[in-house]
Amino acid sequence: MPEGDTVWRTARRLDEALAGAVLTRAELRWPTLAAAELSGARTIEIRSRGKHLLHRLDSGLTLHSHLRMDGQWRIEATAALTARRLADDDLRAVLGTATWTALGLRLGMLDLVPSSQEHVLVGHLGPDVLGEDWDPVRATDNLARATGTVGAALLDQRTLAGVGTMYAAESLFLERLPPWSAPADLARPTIGALVDRVHRLLDTGRQRAVPSTTGSTRRAETTYVHGRSGQACRRCGTLVRVATIGAAPHDRAMFYCPGCQGGLGPTDEGRPQRPLGLRAGGPPPQTSPGRGRRAPG
Secondary structure, three states: OOOHHHHHHHHHHHHHHHOOOEOOEEEEOOOOOOOOOOOOOEEEEEEEEOOEEEEEEOOOEEEEEEOOOOOEEEEEEHHHOOHHHHOOOOEEEEEEOOOEEEEEEOOOEEEEEEHHHOHHHHOOOOOEOOOOOOOHHHHHHHHHHOOOOHHHHHHOOOOOEOOOHHHHHHHHHHOOOOOOOOHHHOOHHHHHHHHHHHHHHHHHHOOOOOOOOOOOOOOOOOOOOOOOOOOEOOOOOOEOEEEEEOOOOOOEEEEEOOOOOOOOOOOOOOOOOOOOOOOOOOOOOOOOOOOOOOOOO
C-alpha cells in the first residue's frame, strides 16, 4: 500500500495539472457515484491527508479517494487520450480539463461529499506526518497513550496519519526499538525520538521518486530491514526476520532485526526464513553484511 510520501507526491502532481482549471470531462465509474455531475466545476486544490486524497471543487464538493493496495492516479495530455485508453476496465475516475486528464486506476475508495463534511471521511485520522498542521507533541501523546504494541500503534492511522509498514519498520529499527514493545513501557523522550524519526524519513521520502531510508536508490539497497527477511542486518549481521504484528483482521507484516531490536518477536516462531523471492533450493541466506549503506550505530 502506498505510504504517506507517495500519496503526497500524487496530490502534488494532480494539483499542478488540474488546480485552477475547469473540468470539461468528469466520469466517476463507481456504483454509488455514476450519476454525479462534476463537469463545469473548477478545481480549487488537491491535497493529501495521510493516505487519503481530497480533490476540492468550487462547487462546494470534495472528491475523496484512497489508493489502498494498488490504486494510482495517472496524468495524461487530454489531446493524446485514445478511446482504447478510456475503455480500460481498471478506470474508476476520469477527470479532464482542456489540457490534462487525471485517470484514477484501481482506486480502493471513491466518495463525493460537501467540502464542509470532509471530517466524516478523514476526521478520525491522527496528525498528518506531512501535513501543514503537523503536530509532533500531539503525535507523541497519541503514541504514548496507545494500547497494544508500538509497531501496531504506528500503523494505526488514528495515532498519526501516513505511516505504512515500510516506514514503521525502518523507524523502529533505526531507533533500536522492539516493535512489540508496549508504549507504556517506553520513556516519553524515546517515543518523541521515534516520532521525530518517522517525520524525518517521510519528509525526505516525499522529495524522491524512489522511497529510500538508507539514502541509496539502488535496487536492494533502499531499506535496512523492510523486505529483507533472511538477509543480514546492515548493522550487526544478524538475519533480518518478519512476523505479524497487531490484532486480526488488522495484523500486518513487520520486518525487524532480532540482534538490534531485543530478540525474537512474540509472534515469531523462529523458523528459518529465506530471503523474499528466493525459490526453494536456491542459495542460502546471507550471513554477513552485504553491499549497500550500513545502518547508523
